[in-house]
Amino acid sequence: MSVTHDTFVLERTYPVPPTRVFAAWADLDQKRAWFHGPDDWPAGEHTLDFRVGGIETALNGPEGGPKARFTAEYVEIRPDARIVTTYTMHQDTQLMSVSVATVELEAIAGGTRLTYTEQGAYLETDDGGWNPVGRREGTEGLLDALGGALSAVAV
Numbered sequence: 479m480s481v482t483h484d485t486f487v488l489e490r491t492y493p494v495p496p497t498r499v500f501a502a503w504a505d506l507d508q509k510r511a512w513f514h515g516p517d518d519w520p521a522g523e524h525t526l527d528f529r530v531g532g533i534e535t536a537l538n539g540p541e542g543g544p545k546a547r548f549t550a551e552y553v554e555i556r557p558d559a560r561i562v563t564t565y566t567m568h569q570d571t572q573l574m575s576v577s578v579a580t581v582e583l584e585a586i587a588g589g590t591r592l593t594y595t596e597q598g599a600y601l602e603t604d605d606g607g608w609n610p611v612g613r614r615e616g617t618e619g620l621l622d623a624l625g626g627a628l629s630a631v632a633v
Contacts, residue, residue, distance in 0.1 A: 479602040484610035486596055490621045493589040494628050496558040500583060502624055503561055504528045512627035513620060514538060515546070530555055534563075544569050550579075559583055575600045575613065594621060 492499055502508045506526040514522065515538045522538025522545075532552045539545035550565035561581040567574045577598035584591045594617065600610055 481602065482600045482610060484598055484600065484613075486610065486614045486617075488594045488614070488618060488621060490592045490594075490625060491586065491589060492592065492625055492628050496583040496585050496590045498628060499590045499592060499624075500558045500561075502628060503581065504555075508627070511630070512623040514623075515540075528552065528555070534565075569603075572603050573601060574603065577613075592621070592624075 502512065505528075506524065509526060510524055513524070513536065519538055519540050522536060524534075524536045526532075526534045528534070530552055534548070534550045534552070536548040537545055547568040547570075548565060549568075550563040552561065552563055554560060554562040560583065563579050564577070565579060566576050575598050577596050580593075580595045582593040582595075584593070596613070596617065598610060598613060600613070
């Protein structure tokens with residue numbers, strides 16, 4: 479069975495200071511507002527121990543369908559500046575991918591530039607496996623949802 483290695487970089491600009499963007503990653507209630515599957519999926523399980531060495535888990539999926547399990551370890555946290563994780567994705571019990579993800583926050587005029595870099599190993603599985611195109615698209619959706627969540631919170 480094969481493995482596909484890929485790196486992608488995404489940028490977003492948010493009209494709020496880095497402290498607000500950082501808090502949306504660091505606080506479980508704020509993260510639940512944007513870090514989830516499609517709106518028609520039932521609410522899934524989500525835990526967050528936001529500290530170096532801490533673990534975050536999320537489990538969700540469509541009603542009656544396969545469940546995606548995200549498990550991340552925080553390896554570096556620099557408040558309001560950078561978050562580095564290693565994480566795995568499973569579909570039910572099958573490992574789909576292993577990644578290193580870096581979130582960088584930079585104060586700019588009028589807000590924050592977020593740069594997200596992911597380096598991943600996407601594993602072939604019996605049903606075809608995960609692919610970097612799907613991961614990139616999913617991450618783009620999450621970063622857009624983050625923007626929506628930041629806009630919804632009063633300044």
